[in-house]
Structures are given as C-alpha cells and as structure tokens.
Amino acid sequence: MATPRKSAQQQAAREKALAKAKELTERHEKLIELAADFFQRQEQAELVRADAKKKADALLAKAEEDAQDAVRGAARTVRAMLDSGEPKSGVSARLGLSAGELKRLLDLLSEDEKKSSTENNSPAAPEAADRESQNAAV
Template sequence: MSKPRKSAAAVAAREKARAKAEEITRRNEQLIELAAKFFIHEEEIELIDEDAAKKIAELQATAEAKKDKARATAASVIEQMLGTGESKKSIGERLGLSGSELKSFLPLAAPAKEPNASEAQNEDTAQDPASTTAGQASGVAANA
C-alpha cells in the first residue's frame, strides 16, 4: 500500500480544521443568541422590580394617608371625650392607652393654646424677684 502524499494529508488536515472551526463558529453564534435572550430577560426582571417598587411606594403612600385620616378621626374622638370633662387618665384607662399614647393622638398645638398661668407667673418672678405690678403687666403683654 502506498502512503498518501503529504499534500493529500495536508488537505485532509485543513478540511478537518475548517470543519472544527465551522463547528466552533456555529456554537459561538448559538451562544451569542442565547446570551442575548438572557440579557433581554434580565432587563425584564429589572423592569418588574422597578414596577413593583413603584407600586409598593404608591401603596405605602396611600396607606399612610388612610392612617393619618384614621388618626385624625381617633384624635377627634379623644377630644370629644375630653370635652365631656373626663380626665386624660380616665380616658386613657377606658381606651387602654398609656399617657404618652393618649398624648400622641392629641394635636401638638393644644398645649400652646392653654398656657399654664403658674408657669407664666414663675417666669415673671424669675425675671423680677420683687414681682412688681409693672413686671407682671409686661409679662401679660408679652404673653398676649
């Protein structure tokens, strides 16, 4: 048997190399297409997360608004209870609220509306130890 010539062996090697290269190229193109699909779905996941975060924020804002309205209504009821002459302690006991919990329902402006006369007098006395009539009059004018 005769040996194939080197040129025939080289041609066969080139053919084999081309076939391998074509296979590698085909697989590479397939992998590129699959990677593109992956990135499309990954972007879709990000959009879903962004949409969900937006909806959650909207729901939280709506819930906060509803809670604020309910708190205002509850505070109004407490103010009505206070209007009956009942003490804060008694109302707190009826509602199962501690003093600080009860105060959280009352408007922050309420303490400013009702200045304590003894505290105002103490401030005047601290400024003017003699507690003169002029000092008291200026304290009243300052509070008015």
C-alpha cells in the same frame, strides 16, 4: 495502491480543519445567542423588581397616609369625649390610654389645627386655641 499525493493530503487536512472551525464557529454563535438571552432576562428581572418596588413604595405611602388619617380620627374622637365634659383621666381610663398617649393625640390635633389655620388664614384659630386652653384646664 499508490500513496496519496501531498496536495491531496493537504486538501483533506484543510477540509478537516474547515469542518472543525465551522463546528466551533456554530458553537460559538450559539453561546453568544444564549449569553444575549441571559443578559436580556437579567435586565427584565431588574425591571420587574424596580416596578414592584415602585408599586410597593406607593402602596406603603398610601397605607401610611390612611393610617395617619385613622389616627387623626381617633384623636378627634378623644377631643369629642373631652368636649362632652369627661375629664382626661376618665377618657384615658375608658380608652386604655396612658396620659402621654392621650397628650400625643391631642397634640396631633393641635398641630393639624395650627397648620390649617395658617394655610387658610381663617378666624377658627383663636377658637381652637380657646378650646385647647379649656381642655388644658380640665
């Protein structure tokens, strides 16, 4: 049998190199597609987290607002008990509040009344001040 010509050997080596390069190129392209998918999913995860954080912050803000409204309602109840003639010590004992806690609730109402009187410029502010001074005397 005759030995293959040098040009035939070169052609076979070239074809083998091209086949290997094609295989490497296909693998490289597949890895690029997978990497792009990875980065897309990472970005999607960050968007989901950011959206969830925004919703959680809004929910917490609403909950805090509702809780403050409830505390103000409780303070109005304390004020109503005092307005009925019950002494502060009796209200504190009945509700299980310390004197400081009772004062904080009443101060909260006073702050709200001051804010609303300055916002509305209504004549209710002197009446509120009169009630405060009456309650302070008790």
